Amino acid sequence: MSAIESSILSADAYVQDMLRAAEAQSAIGTVSRRTFLKVTGLVGGGLVLAFYVGDKGVALANAKSTDFAPNAFLRISPEGPITLYSKAPEIGQGIKTAFPMIIAEELDADWAQVKVEQAAINPAVYGRQSAGGSRSIPTSWNQLRSAGAVGRAMLVGAAAKLWNVSEAELTTENSTVFHKASNRKATYASLATAAASLPVPDEKTVKLKSRSEYKLLGKRITGVDNRAIVTGQPLFGIDQVLPGMQYAVFVKCPAVGGKVVEANLEEIKKLPGVTQAFVLNGTGKPTEVMPGVAILAKSTWAAFSARQKLQVKWDESAASKDSWTGYVEQAKKLAAQSGPDSIRNTGDVDKVFAESKPVEAFYTYPFIAHAPLEPMNTTAVFKDGAIEIWSPTQTPEAGLKLVSDVLGIAQDKVTLHQTRVGGGFGRRLMNDYMCEAAAIAKQAGVPVKLQWTREDDMHHDFYRVGGFHSFKGGLDKAGKLIAWQDHFITFTQDGQRPTSGGDLSPDEFPAQVLPNARLTQTKLPLKIPTGPWRAPRSCSIAFATQSFLHECSVAAKRDHLEFLLEIMGEPRWLQQGNEFALNTGRAAAVIKLAAEKAGWGKPLPKGRGLGLAFHFSHAGHFAEVADVSVDANRKLTIHRIVVAGDVGPIVNMSGAENQTEGAVVDGFSAALGQQIDFENGRIKQNNFDTYSILRMPNAPKVESYFIESDFTPTGIGEPALPPVAPAIANAIFAATGHRVRSMPFTKEGYSV
Amino acid sequence: MRLNINGKDVEVTDVDETTPLLWVLRDHLGLVGTKYGCGVAQCGACTVHINGAPMRSCSVPASAVAGQKVTTIEGLASKDGKLNAVQAAWIEHDVAQCGYCQAGQIMTATALLKSNPKPTDADIDAAMAGNLCRCGTYIRIRKAIHAAAANIAKGANGEMISQN
Incomplete structure (x- = not known):
């Protein structure tokens, strides 16, 4: 690399x-x-x-x-x-x-x-x-x-x-x-x-x-x-058709890690349209093939209908028993202390906190699903020891290798065709569905299209991991932020390293620019798989840090814009010689631009406020200002979100604006109403009736401004998302004096 | 069963009567422009017109629409490939990101403009609320619908909107 x-x-x-x-x-x-x-x-x-x-x-x-x-x-x-x-x-x-x-x-x-x-x-x-x-x-x-x-x-x-x-x-x-x-x-x-x-x-x-x-x-x-x-042309993975193709579903244990003991396969095989039904023991890895039952049929509907009659006895002795409410209780108990892992310890935070009472707050965010609109699918045919695959994936190269491993065939026996992908958001960095289709096609001996249902997708995601931050902030006599402490409570699959998407960088802003900073970490054991979700880590951490920074500015009785610019300090690269690192000058420029375009500082009617947030991720500098009204019933009206970004020269202005608008909608959608609940290892949400995606009437107006600086252009699919949630939360505070410290906001009584 | 799809009568055999129209279109007729997103009429990706009205094809048994006029995304453009005003506006305004929901969005928008040629933002919101876009292209969808309405008012492609 x-x-x-x-x-x-x-x-x-x-x-x-x-x-x-x-x-x-x-x-x-x-x-x-x-x-x-x-x-x-x-x-x-x-x-x-x-x-x-x-x-x-x-x-x-x-x-x-x-x-x-x-x-x-x-x-x-x-x-x-x-x-x-x-x-x-x-x-x-x-x-x-x-x-x-x-x-x-x-x-x-x-x-x-x-x-x-x-x-x-x-x-x-x-x-x-x-x-x-x-x-x-x-x-x-x-x-x-x-x-x-x-x-x-x-x-x-x-x-x-x-x-x-x-x-x-x-x-x-x-x-x-x-x-x-x-x-x-x-x-x-x-x-x-x-x-x-x-x-x-x-x-x-x-x-x-x-x-x-x-x-x-x-x-x-x-x-x-x-x-x-x-015009509805066949572009996507789900649109692929092969001669003689059969339609497959694959049913896994609702709690990850469960194994098949037995299933009513003989009964299933007799159902209308069903051609085959068999158990796959898989590799036991959620990123490859977990144990389950494959049903093949002459049509998608026949396969979907047959699975309704499927009865599987699962061995759940090694399956997930994870409980979200249990984790929340544990995290609250741990909040007051430091974590066992030291992520960063510079200066002397204790000295600062002893000299003046620190600002303290506890932030929570939930697990969420990717839920791209095209449910997972892959079409595959295995013939003469080689496999040919059509799959909507974000990582085709990794898919080639994984399929060759799972099938035990050489990589040059795997041919993979890229299709258009009906939404990624990080879900399709994993190729589990591709491996499943490959294994089913090999076993079945006929061309197969594996089709997940929406419920499969909701139950077997690699979720954006939830997390907890117990913060302390220290101010000097002039109201300048000089100390920062975060006990980050996250999760681990292997007992060693944080689960995917659940790590905290020692250089997480603002710790790296403050003289005194202590970041510690506790890792709770987890079996439910997690993975990168659009702007991994940043999509959740920015909410906590940028909201808490605002809390610190309020405690210091200072203007948030001025407070944030002071933290940035003199224009400089935070990693010398790395033009993909945070540059405080670029940061200050987008913060000022967003504030100016949003009319920062102008008087607003009661119940309406502006909220500011900045976040650097994926080499992109983004500041956003939310203009929000809140009524007595905590109903939100988002008047507009102003976005100012610097990703260098823009390649396609239409694409850049589209990504920015989409990131705002996605960020607001997740912050407002999305949560994956789980008890006894089972995901409670099933479909879009219980997992809420923002709809058109609630889509906010977005204004995008780009500073086309003369650096190498960088990507724009992700970095506009992280500031959205804290900008809105900070605007809610500005409008009402109520501090939102957990997502989704609906759990705190907010609605649109 | 005998269906009328995009102006053509088609005979579909070997299909269970309960099969939703969505899967008959996709698996039996090869019309894959209509998309599966949720299967429970929550996302709108499968929207087609039945006698001109937008319907969720995932939740309508194909047998229930025998003899009625079904229009899919493949049937919106004229036979010589001329796009309807909504399709043209979608390209002009570069609406799509992943594009997966857009067939359903276009079907709903086309039906809206047929019944309400000059919709307000509120009219658009109300009509489009059943169509999810996971990529969040709503802002452009709204713009494109207004643009299509303006073009129809000027006479451009107006005739195409009323097909079926």
Whole structure:
């Protein structure tokens, strides 16, 4: 993993390990055509696997030799079309539009004429092909720019040769090379065959554009799949169909860790439409295949209906007995003391707290589900010792490896096709459903589509972990924050490290910028699986820390904006030489911008208040101000949320604004009404009637402002989310004087 | 059973009478634009028109709509591929994120504009409240519906809205 990779997503060891394994080969960037053909020719599935380019199943290697394809990212045919390949999963973050835009900018391609295809899964050729951690843009930026620039340089070279002029005299625009001096021009298509015969230059020698030369980047560009989406074309995992395919459901123990003792399989097999029913013992890992019963049928409905009649006797001796109410009681008892694990201990917090009474508060947030709207599914066919899979996943590379492990076949016997993904949010970093489908397909001997129900999805997620923070804040005589203590009560699966998404960084803001800070941790044992949820850790920790910072400013009788800016201090990088670290100058700039645009400080009517919050995550600096009215019955009216962000130059302004609006809705939705309750290891929520997703009437107005600083662009799928909940909670306090210290807000009597 | 889907009569065999229309469309007729999200009429991803009215196809047995006119997302554009005003506005305003719910959103919005060509924000909220978007594209959906309404008022693609 490169320095960029590790610095952007510093936490979440479990996913780190998984992604690192998947990305082990990803050092290879844009490869030359010769290497490209060599490398892909060596890959087990052969050229068809390596060059599978979407729904037509066209093999690029079989494309006409007259096509110009200097690397795996672009192909120009003499007949006209320019095809750009987007290498990463599209999960709603807009990458299938953003990636090709970067290539097209450097290529000087006419965007209106560009065709975008989903690339084959081949990390040896493409490098990183995952969607997670908001890392796609920063880790691929230079690779994609070079891919386009190499193409442009060769087309210019072909034109120079054709006209016998110097390359320096040539310019490019809209897929055309111009020689202004002689008023000549040639389309890229007309130059394709000649360019294909030229040697591929070293990408390091190819000049990249400066920002002032951009024509496409930064504009508002509509998504490349939008026409297919609005006409209902088969884009998603759930839409895949194979000849002779059967429809499968897989029923697992409602308490994770339960094993199958027996099931009424003979009765199930006799039900209408059912073709097979069998037990899979699985690997015992929630990330792979847990024990369960597979039912195959001639239609989804027949499989769904049959499972209603399924009776399984479970051995729950090793299954989860986890209880949320039990955890809450334990955490409250632990709140007054420090935790056994020391995360950070700098200066002397006790001295500060002895000199002046500290501000104290206890914050709680629950487990929540990802609940992407496309329920988990995968289509697979196992034949002659090899498997072919169509799956909506965020981590196709990790999926390849996992399936080969689970089936006990070599990785080159696994072919995986990327489909569009009906929502990720971190849920599909895990490939459990893919492994299940693979195991079922192998056992069944027929092509299979595994379809989870919504209830399966709600009961077998890798949840955003809940947590508790017992804070103390210390102020000096001038009301400046000088000490910070947090006893973080979290969870562990293995007794050693915090569960996925449940760790606290020693550099968690604001501890790292204060002279005295003590962070300690208690880990409660947990069996229910957890995982990254949009802006992992930050999505919950920001609520606690940014709310408590506001409490400290109130105790100091100071303006929150001024208090926060004082904590930031002088503009500086908090990690020298790492441009993906928190920069206090960038932070202060977005905080000031959000405050200014929201009209911070202006008088508001009774019952209405502004709330401010800042959070840095995934290399993005975001400040948000919520403008909220609260009535006597604690009914909230969100007048607007002002968002100010700095993620460097924006690639697609429409995509950036869409992500920001979505993050606000998602952040508010989770803060207001979402909670996964569990007792005796069983999840109580079943479907959207008991797990509340914000609906249109309650969607707040969002205003987005971006400071397009001149740093490497970074991802925007996640970092706008964490400040939403604390901004709203702080606004509620400003409006009413009531402090909200737990999510979801509905549990404190709030509604919309 | 005999169904009328997107203006065509189709005969569906080997289907249990209780099968929801959603699964007949998806598994038996290959019309996968209509999506499964919850199965209990909570999310709206499966919305189709039955005699022009938006209905949750996951909760309507296919046998119950025999002889009635069913329109799916695949049937909104004209035969020559011209999009209806709502579909066009969705592209113009780059509404989709993951896109999974959007077929249902478009079906509901199309039905809304047919019955109420100039909806207010409150009208839109009321009509669209049954359609979840997990990505949170509601702000753009609202804008796109207003834009589609304005285009229909100008006569653009207006005829397409009233199909079926």
